[in-house]
Amino acid sequence: MKCICSYLVNIRSVNFHKLLGVLIGAAIISGCGGREDTTDEEVGLPAPQVSMSLDLKQFIFRWGNIEGANHYRLLENSDSVSGYTEIWQGTELSHSHIVPLFARISSSYIVSACNDSGCVNSDEVFVSGTLVDAIGYIKASEVISWDTFGQTVLLSNDGKTLVVSAQRAGLVYIFYESNGSWSEVERIASPSPDSIDWSGLNVAFNGDGDLISIYANGVVFIYERTHSGWVQQDTIDISLGVTSSWSEPIFLSDDGNTLAIGVEGNAYIYFRSTLGWLSQEVLAGKGENLSLSDDGSTLASADNNGSTVHIYSRVAGIWSPQDSIPIYVGWGPVFSFGDKGNTLAIGVSEESSAAQGIDGDETDTSAYKAGAVYVYVRDTSGWSRQSYIKASNSGGYDRFGYSVDVSSDGNALVVGAYGEDGASKGLNGERNDNSGNVDSDGGSSGAAYFFIRKNGVWAEQAYLKPTNTENYEEYGRSVAISGDGNTIAVGDDYEASASSGVGSDDSDNSAYAAGAVFLY
DSSP states (O other): OOOOOOOOOOTTSOOHHHHHHHHHHHHHHGGGSOOSSOOHHHHTOOOOOEEEEEETTEEEEEEOOOTTOOEEEEEEESSSSSOOEEEEEESOSEEEEEOOGGGOTTOEEEEEEEETTEEEEOOOEEOOSOOGGGSEEEOOSSOOTTOOEEEEEEEOTTSOEEEEEETTTTEEEEEEEETTEEEEEEEEEOSSTTTOOOTTOEEEEOTTSOEEEEEETTEEEEEEEETTEEEEEEEEEOOTTOOOOSOOOEEEOTTSOEEEEEETTEEEEEEEETTEEEEEEEETTOOSSEEEOTTSSEEEEEOTTSSOEEEEEEETTEEEEEEEEOOOOOSSOEEEEETTTTEEEEEETTOOOOOOSBSOOOSOOOSTTOBEEEEEEEETTEEEEEEEEOOTTOOTTOOEEEEEEEOTTSOEEEEEETTOOOOOOSBSOOSSOOOOSTTSTTTTOBEEEEEEEETTEEEEEEEEOOSSOOTTOOBTSEEEEOTTSOOEEEEETTOOOOOOSBTOOOOOOSSTTOOEEEEO
16 A cells, blocks of 8 residues: 555644644654645545544544545644654544553644545544543452452553452452453452461562462462463462561562562562572561562662661672662652662652652651652662652642652652542642642542653653542552553552442442552
């Protein structure tokens, strides 16, 4: 088929700024050899009339048949300034475009009807509003009050597999995405419920989404995805002298061959070999809070007194101290690595600066437990601080940084703030109303924030809220971003709807702390 790349704008509805974006996109696409001097009259086609609707993480475009057109194209300007690029072409009269909602808040689209003489463009279709109808609402198949579904959320690198723990229930749920549709495919419970109680479990996931490790009561259970479903592969018993059973940190490397778990203040590291899982290292006093890099070769841990972050590295199977970061992180810091262990985000939800935004004044301590995230980077000379990140609407007791996750390349960051008080819903609603307090909707409703890094500089891109913001539900206790940076999951384990499944009724409030997960 001849490649025709003419993209002429119907200027009735396009201002100069938008027109420039379209022309930039046309210049990029025209490299395939199409004619750039074709007019609408020469093409002889009317402009498509396009409508857009929303579904779970999808923009759905529809248009009528254009007599004489032999194919159609969909063009996207993802941020209103980058210009248009072609994202689809075909003969169908509709197209469902799966998107990272948090990165398409200001996007716009054009549908082109084409024949052998060229193409005629529709008017631009602009994305607007808080996109509530496109946010995925995920519930367990069985909903019971105080199950706390959403206590932990994990995403595979491609964003197509979601793992959710219901911590108090002692259950792990697995969801798959196929062609834009999400469904629950597995629920894992303790294989010996009479002898091993999974209440208080924690869970880890490898990058490919085919290996899960579950810790409960001194035992790690390893499950692997097979053609017939998820099957238990192995167990690791570290119960000797262990009395704690509640929510110990656990991490798997992307390849699934290295496992790190913090139990009673110690970090236990295991390596998978042809002989099974073998103990590789025990780091005494370095397991209260920890994280493992995607490649499994770098580990971050905080002192039990919260005054220093220690970095360990593995070379030829031997773990040794690499560096230490003298930063007060208080109780409960969280860590997330990106860029093969060269970027480290440290969430400190007890930090109390009243600063807002990026690299503000951290000496003002008038906003108790507002929270912050510190980003450190590693080069040949060691670790150095790159940025000090606060929410754009930071306030006391917001607990920003209680949960953090970084994409594989280290350039995208999602942060949870379960104490945030905003009453808005969806994406980029009103940030500063803070009318949500202990006496009105929105008090400790929670929020999440999406940041990106360009040329070493971080910037907030999106303010995330659930579709059914409610007082005291503390959305944002858990967050995850897929390795490719295209999907965000936020846990809301105190969410109270009694509905079940994907896309069910989010307005019911009869099952407090049943929990939910929201996908963006």
